[in-house]
Amino acid sequence: MKLCGRVAKFVEEDWKSHPIRFVVELVAWVLSISASVIMALTVPNPPLLVIYLCWVVGCSLYAWAAVSRGSFGMLANYALLTAIDTYGLVVILNG
Numbered sequence: 488m489k490l491c492g493r494v495a496k497f498v499e500e501d502w503k504s505h506p507i508r509f510v511v512e513l514v515a516w517v518l519s520i521s522a523s524v525i526m527a528l529t530v531p532n533p534p535l536l537v538i539y540l541c542w543v544v545g546c547s548l549y550a551w552a553a554v555s556r557g558s559f560g561m562l563a564n565y566a567l568l569t570a571i572d573t574y575g576l577v578v579i580l581n582g
Contacts, residue, residue, distance in 0.1 A: 505555065508552050508555045508556070511548050511551060511552055512548070512549065512552045514545075514548060515544075515545040515546075515548035515549045515552065516545075518541040518542075518544055518545035518548070519541070519542070519545045521541055522537075522538045522541035522542055522545070525537060525538055525541075526538055535575075535579050536576075536579050536580075539572055539575050539576040539579055540576065542568070542572040542575075542576075543569060543572045543573050543576055546565045546568040546569040546572060547565075547569050549561070549565040550562055550565035550566050550569055553565055
C-alpha cells in the first residue's frame with residue numbers, strides 16, 4: 488500500500504505542476520495502447536495506416552513531453568521512434 492500511495496502522490500504532483508504535459512502524456516499513452524490493441528486484434532492483417540498514425544502522433548507527443556521534463560534519454564528514444572514510424576507511414580502512404 489505504501490508504494491500505491493507514493494505513486495498516487497507522484498501522479499497528483501505531476502498533474503498539479505504541469506497539467507498540459509500530463510494531458511499530453513496521457514493522450515500519447517492512449518494512442519500507444521490503442522495501436523498495440525489494434526495490432527493484436529487484427530493480426531495477420533493489421534490496419535497499418537491507423538497504427539502508424541497512432542505511433543507517429545503518440546511518439547511526437549512523448550518527445551515534446553521529454554523536452555518539457557528535461558530528459559535527454561526519453562527525447563532520444565521518442566525522436567528516433569518518431570523518425571522510424573514516420574518512415575513506415577510514408578512507405579504505407581506511397582505503397
